[in-house]
Amino acid sequence: MHHAATAAAATVPGEATRRYLAALRDRGPLTIDRSTAPTRHKRYPGAPRIVLPWPTSPDRTGLSAVGELLRELLGVARLIWFHQVDDTGRPVGGPPVLLLGRPAPSGGALYPIEAYLAVGGPETAGLYHYDPVHHLLERVRDGDHRAALAGIPDVAPAVRPDVVLVLSAVFWRSMFKYGDLGYRLVCQETGVLLAQALAVGERLGMTGEIRLRFADPRLDRLLGLDGRREGALAVLVLELPDGPVRPGRPVDPGDPPPAVPESTPAPRRMPPGGAAAALHEATRNAAPPTREVPGATSPGGAPAAREATEFALPPAPAVRLADGVPYRASPPVGFRPVPLAADTLAAVLAAAAGPYPSDLARDAPATELYLLALRVGGLRPGAYRYDRERRVLCRVAGESAVAGVLGGRLLPNTRIALPGAAAALIPAGDPLAGVPRHGDRWYRMQQIETGLLLQRATLAAAALGLTARIHSDGANETTDRVLGLAGTSRRSLSFLCIGTPRAGGPALARPIPAGPRKGGGHPQITYGRQC
The missing domain is CATH 3.40.109.10 (NADH Oxidase)
Known part of the structure; x- marks a missing residue:
């Protein structure tokens, strides 16, 4: 009876997404069976x-x-x-x-x-x-x-x-x-x-x-x-x-x-x-339903009503994202507390929020970007919404924003990383906004776009001599309250810390060198545990 009710509910567009979001919200500790x-x-x-x-x-x-x-x-x-x-x-x-x-x-x-x-x-x-x-x-x-x-x-x-x-x-x-x-x-x-x-x-x-x-x-x-x-x-x-x-x-x-x-x-x-x-x-x-689904809004959602102060970003230097590929590495123990230049931040944000060739190009963006600024040249610490059209930052919370986020449910490595970071990039969006057009498939599309913009930001940061790491636990209800999303249909979707890599650390990554094996191809390597 329970499975029949679940199957019936899943046929209503948006119900499977709502059930999944509730499961993530209410989840408790997991027992991991590595066998x-x-x-x-x-x-x-x-x-x-x-x-x-x-x-x-x-x-x-x-x-x-x-x-x-x-x-x-x-x-x-x-x-x-x-x-x-x-x-x-x-x-x-x-x-x-x-x-x-x-x-x-x-x-x-x-x-x-x-x-x-x-x-x-x-x-x-x-x-x-x-x-x-x-x-x-x-x-x-x-x-x-x-x-x-x-x-x-x-x-x-x-x-x-x-x-x-x-x-x-x-x-x-x-x-x-x-x-x-x-x-x-x-x-x-x-x-x-x-x-x-x-x-x-x-x-x-x-x-x-x-x-x-x-x-x-x-x-x-x-x-x-x-x-x-x-x-x-x-x-x-x-x-x-x-x-x-x-x-x-x-x-x-x-x-x-x-x-x-x-x-x-x-x-x-x-x-x-x-x-x-x-x-x-x-x-x-999923097939796009013909009727509106309650709670669905435009994909980006409306800007927070309490926005007041705006910060115009300087021109962004040109960055080729592929230049960051060889240098990208996730810092295992946080960042050096070094300020970030405003034009460098502008380049990272422009790379993350820029258009990309996709069959979603005809739709409004599935995500919007928020920024938690800790140490950015010329920018007061606080939380901001990024206006991708005008390339300006709109202040949504003051200097207490960082302490507010740190008051949420964070893992130990996130608590170490965030205080040393220069900034954190936070994609947000309405997980039900696209259901009227795309059905429950919208959730998958939105999450894919989230990963895409995070990696573009990461590659831009790496190309400019910085480093970045995704801390998924930073997207939570406390962060939503800090950003002014609580009580709206939108929520934080992920959390990317950006900053200066430590001069020394527990990890050193190098490309596997060339060394053609007999008959061509790649060098002979014994493959064990992967990271």
Whole structure:
């Protein structure tokens, strides 16, 4: 009876989102059973393989360019020398450890996102899975699937794209540790990787567009995914700098799922009956309703009524986001308390809030940006709303804002990081605003945009010599009260601390050096624990 009532409620647009938000609000301590943790990558052991150049190739065209893009997204590309510390930054003793890391941040270093690629060409046409550990492509289906994948979004591209990249989530990789919160984290991480892909792709001469509106069941079937253990969350269509790829053998979208089996044991599915599983099912089948949903407003929401003081930001220096990719690292024990120049802040905010190519471009932004200023040159400490059109900061709270946020429910590492940071960037939005048009899928779209703007801010900060780290626990009801969001339909969605990296610290990250193995490809590396 309970499951029937839940299923019926989930068919009402917005109800699955409301239930999920309530579950996150009321969640208690989690018991983590690490024996259920899945591997942090998957493989198709019996699939034909294409070994990609490591780390780069002078010929940045075709699959060489695609390989470099994938390596900068998900590749095991960093060595991290790490002295172990606890959540307060204190050494726990023992020898340092050598970890393997990836270019983009991941909640808990769990890496729940997988990448699939559809390419053409008479010899290479196929649907591939990217193996990040061995830096190669595994062909899971023959034939040219680009048109089939690109035709799934509502608005198909005018021409067949050179490459179609699909990002999927293995949900249990995050949910075994974070429970229902893991679903929010994988959606945000998808946005992080989309921002990374656009930045790296621009450096490689690629152009792309993000697609978030597509028929999940059909796309999952093309990829051979069940949609509940692993499901597609985003599509990125790409044009390569060397022009169109010659088409391969076209395929019927009704072809059966891939015959090549993936590695075992398979991860668990999302717990049935849970709030995250119900929300994901609603997003998979969401169709825009024809009536308004109570409580829904415009995506950005109205500005806070108590805004009074405005601060006009200086002109922002030009920043190429890809320049921040090699230097991005999440500081494990906070920041040096060094002031941030106002023009540097302007560049970070402009990068975060700028337009991006997407099938959501016709909609109002799904998020708005708030800033907690601690030490910014010429700017009084306090909380501000960023007006992305005029590029000004509107003051919403005074100097007590930082103390107010610190009075909320924060983890120990956030309490260490925030006082030393120069500023904190806080995306906010109404999780029900887009339901009238997008159904419950709006939640997923909004969280993906949140991750995208956070990563753009992070890359801009890294390119300018700063560092940044996401502290998801900073988005809470106390922060909402400080920002003036309490009592409105909007809420904080995440929390990014930005500042100057410590001169010394417990971690040192370096790229894995080139060293071609016999037969080409990447150097021979023994892969252990990843970070």
